[in-house]
Amino acid sequence: MLSAMTHARGSETVEIQLTDGSVLRGMLSFAETTAGKTPSVVFAHGLGSTRSGEKAQALETECGRRGWNFAAFDFRGHGQSDGNLLGLSGSCLIEDLEAITRMVAMRIGGPLFLVGSSMGGWTAAWVAARNPERIVACAFVAPAFRFMEWNTLSERERQDWRRTGRIRIGSEPAVMELGSGLLQESALYPYEVLLHRFRTRSLVFHGMQDDLIPYSDSIDFAARCAAADVELRVLKDGDHRLNSHKSMIARAACEFFSAGCM
Numbered sequence: 001m002l003s004a005m006t007h008a009r010g011s012e013t014v015e016i017q018l019t020d021g022s023v024l025r026g027m028l029s030f031a032e033t034t035a036g037k038t039p040s041v042v043f044a045h046g047l048g049s050t051r052s053g054e055k056a057q058a059l060e061t062e063c064g065r066r067g068w069n070f071a072a073f074d075f076r077g078h079g080q081s082d083g084n085l086l087g088l089s090g091s092c093l094i095e096d097l098e099a100i101t102r103m104v105a106m107r108i109g110g111p112l113f114l115v116g117s118s119m120g121g122w123t124a125a126w127v128a129a130r131n132p133e134r135i136v137a138c139a140f141v142a143p144a145f146r147f148m149e150w151n152t153l154s155e156r157e158r159q160d161w162r163r164t165g166r167i168r169i170g171s172e173p174a175v176m177e178l179g180s181g182l183l184q185e186s187a188l189y190p191y192e193v194l195l196h197r198f199r200t201r202s203l204v205f206h207g208m209q210d211d212l213i214p215y216s217d218s219i220d221f222a223a224r225c226a227a228a229d230v231e232l233r234v235l236k237d238g239d240h241r242l243n244s245h246k247s248m249i250a251r252a253a254c255e256f257f258s259a260g261c262m
Contacts, residue, residue, distance in 0.1 A: 008032040009064055016073070016099050022082035024096055026051050026073025029060055030108065039111040039257065040069035040104050044097055044120030046144075048176050050079035054243045055117055055141060055250070062250040066258075069108050073100050075123075086166065089181030090148050090189050093123040094130070101127065105134055113257045115139045118213065118240070122147035126189065129197040137201040137260065139253035142240050144213050145194065145221045148186045158183065195221070201229040203256040205249050207238020231256065 010032055016024040031038045041063050043056045051072035063070040075096050076083035083092075097114075105112055114135055116124030121143025128135040150158070153167075161167040165180040204222055206215040215234055222232040233252070235245060242249060 014071075014073075014103070016103055018076075018095065018099060022076055024073050024076065024082075024099065025080040026071060026100070028069070028071045028104070028107075029064065030069040031067045037110050038067065038069055038108065039113060040071065040108050041113045041115060041254070041257070042097075042101055042104055043070070043072040044114065044116040044124050045072070045075065045078070046118030046120050046142075048078070048085075048170070048174065049117070050074050052079070053117075055115075055241075055246045058246040058250040059115060059253070062247075062254050066254060068254070069104070069110075071100065071104050075120075085176055086179035087181065088178060090122075090126075090185045092181070093119070094126050097123050097127045098131065101131065101134055111136045111257075113137050113139070113253075115141065115253055116143060117141040118144050119147055121145065125194060125198055128200040129194060132199060135200055137257050138203075139249075139256065140202065140204045140218070141242055141249060142206055142210055142213055142238075143204065143218060143221070145217055146191050148182065148189045149191065150183065150186065195225045198225045199227045201260055202227055202231070203253060204230065204232045205235065205238075205242060205245070205252075206232070207235045207240065207242055207245075209236075209238055210240040212240045229260070 011029040014026055014028050043059055045051055051074045056072045060070045074081040076092055077085045077088050112134055114124040121140040124138055128138050161183050166177055168175055168177050170176050204218045206218040208215050222230045
């Protein structure tokens with residue numbers, strides 16, 4: 001049962017300088033309790049989104065009600081962090097989230113949980129696979145587990161992307177121009193390797209009305225990944241963003257974390 005008690009909290013904006021000199025910017029909302037014991041939830045947003053979206057806000061609220069810590073940052077090329085989308089790559093995404101989780105682990109300690117949305121789900125999955133000692137459990141929201149495959153592009157579109165170094169995706173008014181790093185690195189992060197390496201306890205949410213990432217991808221991941229404990233919740237009326245389910249997702253994710261990992 002969710003506690004209605006108000007927990008004393010603090011918050012601050014945080015900057016993390018990376019090895020290339022660029023800076024990630026985000027926020028840390030923390031419980032004023034003994035460090036090393038209180039759980040922390042880290043949210044990873046999707047492509048073209050930011051740390052302050054509706055799902056992140058719902059998670060922060062839920063963590064506040066439980067007296068947990070919460071962190072959310074903008075990936076490079078997004079929001080208030082340095083860089084632009086032309087420099088986006090799989091390696092950069094993983095480096096960003098690893099730096100964020102390392103900072104939270106060093107400053108706060110305690111159990112560390114990841115929640116990844118869409119592109120952030122791909123990133124969270126790889127970070128958990130690479131850092132099983134740090135990440136206790138994950139929750140995924142419409143995760144793009146096959147983010148680096150670009151299967152919806154024709155061979156002509158791939159060739160043009162390689163030739164020009166740029167591609168425009170999306171539709172007005174939300175058109176994004178990406179650089180070639182995402183395409184060039186596609187062979188570095190094979191989906192089959194992720195399935196083999198991923199062993200973290202997880203909860204996956206996916207909408208059946210998702211027109212960007214088919215929910216069958218999440219079914220396949222849950223069925224074939226090496227993790228022994230994966231729960232999948234398919235929402236019949238859910239779209240890609242799942243914002244209409246944000247409060248339920250935040251509550252269910254934290255209940256899942258609490259039930260099996262604390």
